[in-house]
Amino acid sequence: MFELIKTEGRARLGRYTTAHGAVETPVFMNVGTQAAIKGALSAEDLERIGCQVLLCNTYHLHLRPGDGVVKSLGGLHRFSTWSGPILTDSGGFQVFSLAQLRNIREEGVTFSAHTDGHRVFMGPEESMRIQWALGSDIAMAFDECIENPAPYDYVKRSTERTARWLVRCRDELVQLKQRDDTVNPGQELWGINQGGTYRDLRTEHMERINELDLPGYAIGGLAVGETAEEMYEIIETVEQHMRRDRPRYLMGVGTPANILEAVARGIDFFDCVMPARNARHGHLFTHEGVININNARYISDDDPIDARCDCPVCRRFSRAYVRHLIRSGEMLGMRLAVMHNLYFYNSLLADIRAHLREGTFERFRREQAEKLSKRI
Amino acid sequence: MFELIKTEGRARLGRYTTAHGAVETPVFMNVGTQAAIKGALSAEDLERIGCQVLLCNTYHLHLRPGDGVVKSLGGLHRFSTWSGPILTDSGGFQVFSLAQLRNIREEGVTFSAHTDGHRVFMGPEESMRIQWALGSDIAMAFDECIENPAPYDYVKRSTERTARWLVRCRDELVQLKQRDDTVNPGQELWGINQGGTYRDLRTEHMERINELDLPGYAIGGLAVGETAEEMYEIIETVEQHMRRDRPRYLMGVGTPANILEAVARGIDFFDCVMPARNARHGHLFTHEGVININNARYISDDDPIDARCDCPVCRRFSRAYVRHLIRSGEMLGMRLAVMHNLYFYNSLLADIRAHLREGTFERFRREQAEKLSKRI
Secondary structure, rough: OOEEEEEOEEEEEEEEEEOOEEEOOOEEEEEEEOOOOOOOOHHHHHHHHOOOOEEHHHHHHHHHHHHHHHHOOOHHHHHHHOOOOOEOOOOOHHHOOOOEEEEEOOOOEEEEOOOOOOEEEEEEEHHHHHHHHOOOOOOOOOOOOOOOOOOHHHHHHHHHHHHHHHHHHHHHHHHOOOOOOOOOOOEEEEEEEEEOOHHHHHHHHHHHHHOOOOOOEEEEOOOOOOOOOHHHHHHHHOOOOOOOOOOOOEEEOOOOOHHHHHHOOOOEEOOOHHHHHHOOOEEEOOEEEEEEEHHHHOOOOOOOOOOOOOOOOOOOOOHHHHHHHHHOOOOHHHHHHHHHHHHHHHHHHHHHHHHHHHHOHHHHHHHHHHHHHHHH | OOOEEEOOEEEEEEEEOOOOOEEEOEEEEEEOOOOOOOOOOHHHHHHHHOOOOOOEHHHHHOOOOOOHHHHOOOHHHHHHHHOOOOOOOOOOHHHHHHOEEEEEEOOOOEEEEOOOOEEEEHHHHHHHHHHHHHOOOOOOOOOOOOOOOOOOOOHHHHHHOOOOOOHHHHHHHHHHOOOOOOOOOOOOOEEEOOOOOOHHHHHHHHHHHOOOOOOOOEEEEOOOOOOHHHHHHHHHHHHHHOOOOOOEEEEEOOOHHHHEEEEEEEEEEEEHHHHHHHOOOOOEEEEEEEEEEEHHHHOOOOOOOOOOOOOOOOOOHHHHHHHHHHHOOOOOHHHHHHHHHHHHHHHHHHHHHHHHHHHHHHHHHHHHHHHHOOOO
């Protein structure tokens, strides 16, 4: 259930209640693909860095350890020990980005697993069965994530099929949730809008999704090579056709600036591997911009990564120590870098919410958008 | 300062006071070669897993980030944020195990760094200057760690040189500690006994070390291929020539059984990379023996790694989850495995101390020695 608390322009302050607690929005979901955050962060760490929602992946967990295993252990919450809300991605994106030798038909997709090459079939029903077994709070619809650019006719046929798949997802989950051995009876299905960069297809697809009256919607297939301006325009187009009383999730986005701009255009949920991936390369977010901790200037720098940051890393360790760990190939370097970057994102979203509450978001966006993504 | 609190047979319960606090002995030191524990554990984690002494490495820290850098940041304690006792190994072992193209002379050793091949010279004075700059509480003497087996004549010449090096170490550290910019004025030098498997050379060398009246001693050059029985016999031989009012450190040892047997022979300090290395391979210590978490039988096992363990991992996570993480190549798997194994070692030593206090160590050793190292 989504409650719209306050708006400023198109930006929205809200609260989304799941079977595992409420989420204050706008929110950044922390990506734990295989039921763990890359960089050795556990559910216990997530509690310390202000995470509200853990995002796990259907495709990966189906391959390893298997959704049957997770279900037998009581579902993803018990398995990972994360007791807050969990969203599972449908596997659609991974089938199209990771798997080999895809064969797409109306029923679904046959592909070779990236782990060992064995053939797997996944369609809307399979994706729902896996997510139902995992017991996430929000299950995402199985969709085709189209390459960018793609021909108009292909995108049109694909979004029409994704719309048909959505009906099958809904029907399957309704059936599954009637079973006595349902892990999470409160699990909900969100639809995913596709349509590439074609506004009419995006709009048409969104109208089709609306017919199902689902509790939430995502915009997928963005941040795949188009310019930021194109992305913002598509959000503006689709957003006009999204119900105001439903949460909107922009999948896989993005930089701090992207997030500020998308919030200004009415987006509530975000996820992105960027904070973790940047951390891996020593690119650390600060309130003054992005620093590269590998830079020689930090070798004897006794200051924290970001003097204005309250994360467990900045409260205790120096830039010099974090740099030494990363340069020496110590796993701890990765852990501290990821922990800091995720905390930075989670607290950026907390700041956004505070400014929405105060009615000062627009000023905050103008002041911060450029600064936070700048390399210094 | 070492205080001998109680004995049972040759086993000793004691307390060693350093410039950064007291250490209850027997103790297992946790190996943080590059000022961090392998497996993404920080000083904060060490506080949670019962670590008393952090062991860091002169050779590695000299190469990266450089002892000058660590000194400029206030020494190893401030750098790593570990506020308890720190022991630094002298670099001798690494020069002989890691470095290439060694050239040993009376002055010291010239070698190629394992990181980038550049030529480095290290002798007793250099090792002391580095350890003085790092500011550890216990600095180890620079020694030649002899291969096993090695010819009698070579071992004899080598231990004689190591004895001469010890005098130079002591003289250098006395000089250094008079400097105003000394990081840790309470730093102490411990000698290292060598002599391969030749008892007369071991004894002779120990007598030479005794002449210097140092605050502690180590037995080096063991656990390098000789049988456990041979190792125990050498300990028995050397121990008779060690002062009772000084702590004894058995370098690089060993399995839980090795530790119990060495405690029974009068050893107080231990260190070993085994808990971390075993963790890397999924070999986890339990009170029933060693389990291999990769084993298929643990795939749906909801129990903790060790039902009798109170570590942060066993209190929260299942075998199934730890197995999944390790099998999926998630860093978090390594972190949890290392955390558990180190906690196991630290609490084994706490148990040993408790039994020494109660006068029941001998029974504990008989019951546990075989069991704890058994593969199940």
